[in-house]
Amino acid sequence: MNQLILASSSPRRRELLAKAGFTFEVRAADIDESLHAGEQPKDYVQRLALEKAQAIAASNPNAVVLGADTTVVLEGEVLGKPADHADAARMLRLLSGRTHQVYTGLAVVRGAEHRIHVETTDVVFRDLTDEELTTYLASGDAMDKAGAYGIQGYAARWIPRIEGDYFNVVGLPLSAVVRLLG
Numbered sequence: 001m002n003q004l005i006l007a008s009s010s011p012r013r014r015e016l017l018a019k020a021g022f023t024f025e026v027r028a029a030d031i032d033e034s035l036h037a038g039e040q041p042k043d044y045v046q047r048l049a050l051e052k053a054q055a056i057a058a059s060n061p062n063a064v065v066l067g068a069d070t071t072v073v074l075e076g077e078v079l080g081k082p083a084d085h086a087d088a089a090r091m092l093r094l095l096s097g098r099t100h101q102v103y104t105g106l107a108v109v110r111g112a113e114h115r116i117h118v119e120t121t122d123v124v125f126r127d128l129t130d131e132e133l134t135t136y137l138a139s140g141d142a143m144d145k146a147g148a149y150g151i152q153g154y155a156a157r158w159i160p161r162i163e164g165d166y167f168n169v170v171g172l173p174l175s176a177v178v179r180l181l182g
Helices: 010-018 041-057 084-096 130-139 155-159 166-170 174-181
Strands: 004-007 064-074 077-079 099-110 111-122 162-165
Touching: 004 010, 004 041, 010 166, 010 174, 041 064, 041 099, 041 111, 064 084, 064 174, 077 084, 084 130, 099 166, 099 174, 111 166, 111 174, 130 155, 166 174
Parallel strands: 004 064
Antiparallel strands: 064 077, 064 099, 099 111, 111 162
């Protein structure tokens, strides 16, 4: 395989890819990540993943570039990274006692060719107490994550069940990555 470049600034994605045995470089893509009017969540993450990969591939034509983007969706509403603690609390209250989806768009670009995929995982949250929310929000962990939570940390205690790829919820569905790179 040619040089692999991960078009992402996410430390979680870097860690997962490294632990899965990949050798790669990291380059952050500078793209507009705004949700377009009327854009469906699956289309949104797929578009961002492809735009990230294409942006890096443009200056690295001999490399294989992997782009990824993950978001949390509840009843069609995209819950990105919270703007502040109040926004994080709003998101977590919305998720409390409900099932939501985590979508990760993946794109592999090799020269003019590209392959894309969207992975979906259903995540069940139990009802959250005000005390749990206050404790979690005080930790600061909610601020850099789509949907204001990370399944691999404190919030794991709220999730009794998922249907789909656990690593998708963390931010990079490794099995799907291997298929796309293959």
